[in-house]
Every structure is written in structure tokens, then in C-alpha cells.
Amino acid sequence: MSAVSPAELTTPGLGGGLRDIRQSSFLLKLLVRKELKVRYRGSVLGLLWSYVKPGVQFVVFYVALGVFLGLERSPRNPEGLANYAVYLFSGIVLINFFSEALGNAARSIVNNGNLIKKIYLPRELFPVASVWVSAVHFFPQLVVLVIGCILAGWQPNFVQLLAAVAGFLIVGMLATGLGLLFGAANVYFRDSENLVDMLLMVATWASPVMYAWTMVQEKLGSTGYAIYQANPITIGVELFHYAFWFPTTDGTAAMPPDLFSLWLPLGLGVALAMVVLGQYTFRRLEGRFAQEL
Numbered sequence: 001m002s003a004v005s006p007a008e009l010t011t012p013g014l015g016g017g018l019r020d021i022r023q024s025s026f027l028l029k030l031l032v033r034k035e036l037k038v039r040y041r042g043s044v045l046g047l048l049w050s051y052v053k054p055g056v057q058f059v060v061f062y063v064a065l066g067v068f069l070g071l072e073r074s075p076r077n078p079e080g081l082a083n084y085a086v087y088l089f090s091g092i093v094l095i096n097f098f099s100e101a102l103g104n105a106a107r108s109i110v111n112n113g114n115l116i117k118k119i120y121l122p123r124e125l126f127p128v129a130s131v132w133v134s135a136v137h138f139f140p141q142l143v144v145l146v147i148g149c150i151l152a153g154w155q156p157n158f159v160q161l162l163a164a165v166a167g168f169l170i171v172g173m174l175a176t177g178l179g180l181l182f183g184a185a186n187v188y189f190r191d192s193e194n195l196v197d198m199l200l201m202v203a204t205w206a207s208p209v210m211y212a213w214t215m216v217q218e219k220l221g222s223t224g225y226a227i228y229q230a231n232p233i234t235i236g237v238e239l240f241h242y243a244f245w246f247p248t249t250d251g252t253a254a255m256p257p258d259l260f261s262l263w264l265p266l267g268l269g270v271a272l273a274m275v276v277l278g279q280y281t282f283r284r285l286e287g288r289f290a291q292e293l
Contacts, residue, residue: 018124018128018275018279020122020124020125021122021124021125021128024121024122024125027121027122027125028125028128028129028132031125031126031129032129032132032133032136035104035129035130035133036133036136039133051140051141051144053096054089054092054093054096054141057092057096058085058088058089058092061088061092061210062084062085062088065088065210065211066080066084066085066088071084071210071211071212072084072085081212081253082248082249082250082253083152083245083248083249085148085152086145086148086149086152086244086245086248087241087245088209088210089144089145089148090145090149090237090240090241090243090244090245091207091208091209091210091237091240091241092209093138093141093142093145093240094167094168094171094209094236094237094240095203095204095207095209095233095237096137096138096141097134097135097137097138097168097171097172097175098171098174098175098200098203098233098236099200099203099204100133100134100137101130101131101134101135101172101175101176101179102175102178102179102182102196102199102200103193103196103197103200104130104133104134104179105126105127105128105130105131105175105176105178105179105180105182105183106127106178106179106182106183106186106192106193106196107183107186107193108126108127108129108130108179108183109123109126109127109183109184109186109187109289110186110187110190110193111126112126116289116290117290123282123286123289124180124279124282126183127176127179127180127183127282128176128179130179131172131175131176131179134175135172145244146244149244149245149247149248152248153247153248154244154247154248155247156243156244156247157247160242160243160246160247161243163239163240163242163243163260163264164239164240164243164244166239166264166267166268167235167236167237167238167239167240167243168236168240169268169271170232170235170236170239170267170268170271171232171233171236171271173268173271173272173274173275174232174233174236174270174271174274176275176278177271177273177274177275177276177277177278177279178196178274178278179278180275180278180279180281180282181274181277181278181281181282182195182196183282184281184282184284184285184286184289185281185285187285187289187292188285188292203233206228206231206233206234207231207233207234207236207237208234208237208238208241209237212254213225213229213234213238213254213256214254216228229256229263230263230266230270232266232267232270232271232274235259235263235264235266235267236267238255238256238259238263239259239264239267241255242255242259
């Protein structure tokens with residue numbers, strides 16, 4: 001019998017990281033189906049909650065901000081945002097995707113502790129499956145957004161459609177990277193999920209979902225605005241605004257300068273770096289998941 005060289009040995013319980021997701025696509029689909037079935041078990045509306053929850057959220061914000069605080073353009077308020085309803089909902093669907101994806105991914109390892117302790121499978125499947133489940137909820141909302149945009153006169157060009165794809169990719173990669181990071185940390189420090197909840201609360205208001213970026217520039221100045229705009233979630237939301245809201249206006253609405261030449265590459269770079277950091281941290285910590293759970 002020939003001896004096995006040290007180079008051929010691998011650490012038990014460790015796989016190839018995110019590279020194994022591609023080879024475990026069938027398991028990923030099973031996990032996604034399991035999460036959907038468990039979430040809506042005993043529910044009357046089921047997947048219709050994907051419409052109800054953002055719908056209620058939209059109505060509350062629209063009345064409070066658009067009507068009461070005057071962000072909606074009207075004859076009495078010509079300085080407001082045109083088609084504020086489209087502006088608001090296009091931001092809500094993206095920030096909801098991020099919030100649900102990160103919140104569930106951060107809890108995914110702990111919530112599946114019984115399965116992790118019994119068998120080995122790529123542990124990255126659990127945070128990634130949580131992001132996919134959030135995408136399943138995102139697309140029905142996207143359909144509603146597109147219908148609303150069409151009713152408002154939406155006629156996008158090819159670049160604007162690409163902007164929507166880029167915005168979704170930035171937010172999706174950011175949620176995946178942070179989900180891996182906090183999902184692993186939560187096994188050792190259960191305070192991590194509470195930290196994620198606070199971050200998500202801040203993220204909703206720290207991106208231009210309900211207000212215009214010009215307000216930030218006026219209040220914070222150029223330096224403060226640059227820091228604000230460097231947030232990948234802000235970049236993703238602005239790309240969604242450019243794709244869905246801007247084509248419904250008369251074309252004179254102000255969009256952030258250098259959105260494609262500076263902020264889009266920066267957003268993609270930061271999101272990709274977060275995936276690398278999340279994967280690195282996850283692989284460093286996953287060796288003791290079974291023992292800690």
C-alpha cells in the first residue's frame with residue numbers, strides 16, 4: 001500500500017467553501033424548498049405575504065412622508081419628488097430583500113444546528129439558501145413594481161435595465177458576504193443576531209429609500225455626502241431609482257453624479273470584498289460549529 005502524501009490530506013469537515021455550492025445545487029434547492037415550507041406552514045396567505053407586508057409598509061411610508069411631510073410633488077409642493085410612489089416602492093423592494101436575506105442568513109447556522117450536528121454538508125449552503133429564499137420573495141414584489149412603473153409611463157432603455165441588474169447584484173453579494181460573516185459569528189456569540197437587527201434598522205434610513213440624495217448633500221456637504229454615497233446599499237438603491245423611477249419622470253430629475261463611472265464600480269468592489277471576507281471568516285470558524293451548537 002502506497003503512503004498518502006501530506007498534500008493529499010484534507011481537514012475533516014472542511015470543504016471548498018462557496019465553490020461547493022455549485023456542486024451541491026440539488027441540496028441548495030432542497031434547503032430553499034424546506035425554508036419556504038417551514039415558513040408558511042399553517043399560513044392562510046402563504047407566499048401572498050410577499051405582497052401584503054411590503055404593501056402595508058409602502059402605504060405607511062407614503063402617507064407619512066409623501067403626504068404629511070410633503071415629499072410627493074404636487075401643485076402646492078412643486079419642489080417634491082415626481083412619482084414619489086414609484087420612487088418609494090423601488091427602494092422598499094430592494095431594502096426589504098437585503099433586510100430579509102441578511103437577517104435570515106445571520107441565523108441560518110444556529111437555526112439548522114440539529115442538521116449540522118448529524119451530517120456533513122457544505123455549511124455555506126445555509127446562508128446562501130436564506131439569500132435565495134429572500135430572492136423568491138423579492139421577485140413577486142418586483143413584478144408589482146414593474147406594473148406600477150408601466151402605469152406611470154415607464155419606458156426604460158438598455159442601460160437602465162442593466163442598472164437594475166447591477167443594483168440587485170451589489171445588494172445580493174453584500175447580503176451573502178455579511179450573512180456568511182454574521183452567520184458564523186452567531187454560533188459563538190449569540191449577540192451577533194441582535195447586532196444585525198440594529199444594522200438593518202439603520203440601513204433602512206441610511207440609504208435614499210424614502211428621501212432624495214440631494215437632501216443629504218445639502219445637509220452634510222460634499223465630504224459627508226461622499227461617505228454616505230460610498231455605502232453599497234445606497235448605490236444599489238440609486239441604481240434601482242435610475243432603472244425604475246427615473247424613466248417615469250420628465251428626465252430632468254437629478255441623479256447622483258458619477259453613478260456609473262465611480263459609484264457602481266465601488267459598490268461592486270465593496271460587495272465582492274465582503275463576500276471574500278465573509279467566506280474567509282466562515283471557513284476559519286466552521287471547524288467547531290458542531291461542538292458549539
